Amino acid sequence: MKPRGLSLYETIRAEIEGRILSGALKPGEKIPSELELMAHYGCARMTVSKALSALNTAGLLERRKRAGSFVARPRAVSMVLDVPDLGLEIAARGQSYAYRRIAQSIMARADDAHAAQQMGDVGSVLTIEGVHYADGQAIAHEARYVNLAAVPDIASQDFTDTAPGSWLIKHIPWTEAETRITAAAAPRAAAQALGVARGAPCLVIERRTWRGNDSVTFVRQMFLAGTYELIARFGSARAG
Amino acid sequence: MKPRGLSLYETIRAEIEGRILSGALKPGEKIPSELELMAHYGCARMTVSKALSALNTAGLLERRKRAGSFVARPRAVSMVLDVPDLGLEIAARGQSYAYRRIAQSIMARADDAHAAQQMGDVGSVLTIEGVHYADGQAIAHEARYVNLAAVPDIASQDFTDTAPGSWLIKHIPWTEAETRITAAAAPRAAAQALGVARGAPCLVIERRTWRGNDSVTFVRQMFLAGTYELIARFGSARAG
């Protein structure tokens, strides 16, 4: 059962994880103490501790002093949503990717009420509107707003055929981000840019990132229905 | 600078994390080796290793033998998507919640091709179709499929005005789940159930949960655009 190439603590972790996931160890059940496990595996306590700490971090165990380690009861469900760079993701599914800018300007406030509210009162805002293409088909309209005070370097960048998101993710560290996912009928501007009828169903992804208290950027991407999906996962096996 | 109550390795971790997030340490930059850090903090190498391993797991560092540890270049960002019980969430925003079943049956396979494919070849499937209401307005159509072999107890439950999801989340432990989020035009059946025109924009949430290798349930919820949103977050308030 021990897969080769696994270190001892990984082996211990995998064995206990397997017993939890298979249901052999049930939620709330106590697992052996570190002392018992070191006797069982014939190793130092640090090695057992490393395995159990990893399971604790992963949410599979709850550990209480004096009481012991217990199989965690499934809690509030939170899943992991991977948000890769759009260009890389489209390339990864075997399609060609392109971005084309429609408009770019600098203004005192975002010209979109929701964006302006999300970004707060910043000095000046770089606004970039563009379209993402997969295999030559327009799949998403993007309106991005960047706080120039937080990202002065962006003024010298050329976003004619490179999406500002790719540049931002590589160059600007942010500490917090919030993504809002909804559906909507395509409004006039987006429908026109995408070459579809007004009212076409779209997946709307709005993301605000900030750094400390400063807004960095706000972006709204409208994907034509059927061209894009978000996947969130929970669990160990299917990760990645 | 050292916050009280933090262990030494947490302090080391927090200091390096802070320098990365603030931008003092830039992506690709090399950080001191474990040997240099143990000299700087006057501690054992294991303590430094624990701090750097945690940052590595968190995706903030990349570690290469012989080369050293480097600030990771941000790639795929992973955010946390909370998936609360729909009824509780609607109540939390001050609206009344209701669920009404439309149809229920047991069949050998899911009558929906995508659902059948997602669930795999299970013996028999409980199919429940219903509508979720907020303040008396229909907001979502739900089609749920449950693997009866994995959840035999569900046969005795009454889902006339209680959504099966609420029962499942309380009673059935699952080990893995995957949520797919897309947008679509409402198909005929859903549009009819929701009392809107066919083709109305919808947010589509499909979730498959399983336990080990056994499918537990597959559900497709179609929310009318504007009635529901998903929020994913990343940031300092992440640990929860």
Add this chain to the structure above:
DNA sequence: CAGTGGTCTAGACCACTGA
């Protein structure tokens, strides 16, 4: 009070890999 987990030490051997 005593068992448990949390952390830390001061070493060790090794695999890897870039200079």
Add this chain to the structure above:
DNA sequence: CAGTGGTCTAGACCACTGA
């Protein structure tokens, strides 16, 4: 080849908390 990270040992002291 030599520096680095990966892992492991055999101890230690402590805080916590349930019996």
